[in-house]
Amino acid sequence: GAVVSQHPSWVICKSGTSVKIECRSLDFQATTMFWYRQFPKQSLMLMATSNEGSKATYEQGVEKDKFLINHASLTLSTLTVTSAHPEDSSFYICSAITAVDALNEQFFGPGTRLTVL
Amino acid sequence: DQQVKQNSPSLSVQEGRISILNCDYTNSMFDYFLWYKKYPAEGPTFLISISSIKDKNEDGRFTVFLNKSAKHLSLHIVPSQPGDSAVYFCAAWGYNFNKFYFGSGTKLNVKP
Numbered sequence: 625g626a627v628v629s630q631h632p633s634w635v636i637c638k639s640g641t642s643v644k645i646e647c648r649s650l651d652f653q654a655t656t657m658f659w660y661r662q663f664p665k666q667s668l669m670l671m672a673t674s675n676e677g678s679k680a681t682y683e684q685g686v687e688k689d690k691f692l693i694n695h696a697s698l699t700l701s702t703l704t705v706t707s708a709h710p711e712d713s714s715f716y717i718c719s720a721i722t723a724v725d726a727l728n729e730q731f732f733g734p735g736t737r738l739t740v741l
Numbered sequence: 742d743q744q745v746k747q748n749s750p751s752l753s754v755q756e757g758r759i760s761i762l763n764c765d766y767t768n769s770m771f772d773y774f775l776w777y778k779k780y781p782a783e784g785p786t787f788l789i790s791i792s793s794i795k796d797k798n799e800d801g802r803f804t805v806f807l808n809k810s811a812k813h814l815s816l817h818i819v820p821s822q823p824g825d826s827a828v829y830f831c832a833a834w835g836y837n838f839n840k841f842y843f844g845s846g847t848k849l850n851v852k853p
Contacts, residue, residue: 628784658840667743667845668785668830717784727773727834730841732784 626652628720630733637708638741645703645736647718653698654720659691662715662735674701708740744768745833747844754851760818762847764831767812771833771842776805776816779828779846788829789816821851 627650637643647657656675660668672693674680680693690712692704701720705712717735721727746765754760764774772793777785791798791805791814798805804817818825828846 630784660843667745668843670840670843673840719784727775727790730775730787732777732786734784735782737782 626650626720626722626729626731628654628718628731628733630716630718630736632736633734634737634739636739636741639709640707642704642706643708643738645705645716645718645738647701647703647720647733649699649720649731652720652722654701655698655723656721657695657701658719658721658730659693659701659703660717660719662717668717671703705738708738710740713738713740743845745831745842745844747831747847749847750845751848751850754821754849756823756851756853757820760816760821760825760849760851762816762818762829762831762849764814764816764844765812766814766833766842768833768835769809769812770837771835773834774805774807774814775832775834775841776803777830777832778825779830785830818849821849823851823853825849826851 629648631646659671671686672680672682674693674695676695676698682688695701719730719732721730744767775790776788778788779785789803807814828848830846831844832841
């Protein structure tokens, strides 16, 4: 199947710093990318939907000024956690789909473990 | 508002037996339902899906059943294998929503 990569796979940072996470579709063009957050023993929580060349659509309760999403090309979306705090520590997962009518063609990245000290 | 629920956080099954994972949803407007399998520290991988206009879809050892009147779906794995041990998420998609809703996951342990 198609491959989605995330970088870095894990990151530890100090409180107040910003962290950028990259999500790349390696062998296909992704019209839409999703960013999820997973807390321990909890569901995947959708944070935002990112379409190439347009502004991301954020879910209710997700601060768009804190979680900056850029989808500059059909193969790359970035999530920047600005002024990170310990409560932002979590497992962040991106996914990519090629088209709305290819729902099972949602390919997930391996995730990024963020720890804010 | 949790629109997709998996009420069993864990399930333990003997190898060779059937595993049944359950999922309930609240919104009748969902068009597709999907099951994903997830290993620790990895992203979920697609397993099987079903359209809302069907009541059963089978793929090898995996079968998904949909009961729309009860707003319930289930994933059957038979025979279960130790390699099936993972967390299973059900998800729902609606064209009106243009996004996926995930359940909280069920951790399946298949004992040899």
